[in-house]
Amino acid sequence: MTAHPTNRTGPTNRTSHPTGRTGTPPARPALVLVAHGSRDPRALGTVRALLDRVRDLRPALPVHLGHVELNEPLLPAALAALGGTDAVLVPLLVGRGHHVKRDIPEMAAAAPVRARVAAPLGPHPLLVETLYARLVEAGWRTPADEAERRASAVVLAAAGSRDPDSAADTRRTARLLAERLGVPVTPAYASAAAPTVRAAVRALAARGRHRIAVASCFTAPGRFAAECARAAPRLVAKPLGAHPAMARLILHRYDQACEAGGARDAA
Template sequence: MPPTHHRPSLVAVAHGSRDPRALSTVLALLERVRELRPGLDVRLGHIELNEPLLTETLTGLNGAPAVLVPLLLSRGYHVKHDLPQAAAAAPGGEHIRIARPLGPHPLLVEALCSRLAEAGWHEEDGTSRSAGVVLASAGSRDPESAEDTRRMAQLLGERLGGVPVVAAYASALAPTVPDAVRALTSRGRHRIAVASYFAAPGLFATRSAAAAPWIAADPLGTHPALARLLLHRYEEARTRPYAVRRHELSAA
């Protein structure tokens, strides 16, 4: 493996949250990333609400190369617009690449299944005619974001043995988590789990969990698969010959 000091910095971009657990979770996740890749410069920047803000982090790089890895689970406005704009405005912006959002990806399925198991999901639930899962996510008006979330629901259902998994949203889109629970109940599914498709704790994750009629999994948080996925997205973007432009992000 080449020496990491020759590599661009990994700047993890979190949305930001008023819930103090979100920041502590992201910081712990980045410690996992550093353990997996000793010597790699790993930094954090927030889109809003928490410090350091992304603009401050990029300024602190003093024009050095970097890869922005969004701690976001699907395509949407932040990935397509906010990150390219921040990169373009930063010193040495021509040396900044932007990675794809984390999802959809099999490593996220691994993390979701692990969190469901921790909450009480058993392998035999995947073959039960009474079980179902709601994949709760933040939601976005961007149609590609919803497409990514539905794809994750499909991948999760396949991994769980074919149990129905319904994508639901805490904002912007339908169905809501309670609506998705009712839809599954109408199909005879009464053991309904909520899988928390959130990178960290926060208001949306808490509300979604409260709507679970059976079990609710924790957010992805510091799961080892998430740390591996951050590095995977970093390497994908690092090896591209040119910085990612907005039209490329839209087509990714």
């Protein structure tokens, strides 16, 4: 799916087709954003708004949506509807886990099109930019002095996974966010991993960190995001949602996957 080398020997500097004919370069693959899916009706609306932002940034690029479960269209149906067009699948997930490493590649391999799977959205500075913006929207402010800084901390709430790579990605995102905020950031999880958000809040409070905010490392509203929000002592950020930095991050992962070695070929 990479572009063919430019023919620099001819006077018109045209690009060769795979058939040997000359003419316009082959079209870039479609972008298929792969969301997890949720029973919360707000999740689908949020993902569609994010797709609209991606389309606004790159109007000529075909952008489609597929879900791992719970919502239509499911990813196999979305890929089957492409009509033979190559695709790059960008997981709307913030770290490596079972869906990114097994489920999505298996669906891509079984599809009737040539599909590649891009890296998940995190860890990445654009993800941290979104987390920071959501915290500020929720009321977070930079500590005014050293005493306030020593009393402040953030809990980074994520879905959780038994896969150690997923936990490593969340810890890396927490470190990047801590560098941005200048206060400690503790990863916590809604399921399958420890600590929980509630336990992380208690541990921070026991160390004198009473000015605690919860950053929501969820792409859209849903059960896990709501459970983590209820465990927040006072200030809790909204999920990542359709923030402009998220749209830029999706296109960055797409572009990486279009480059040689930037993604696994599932065909």
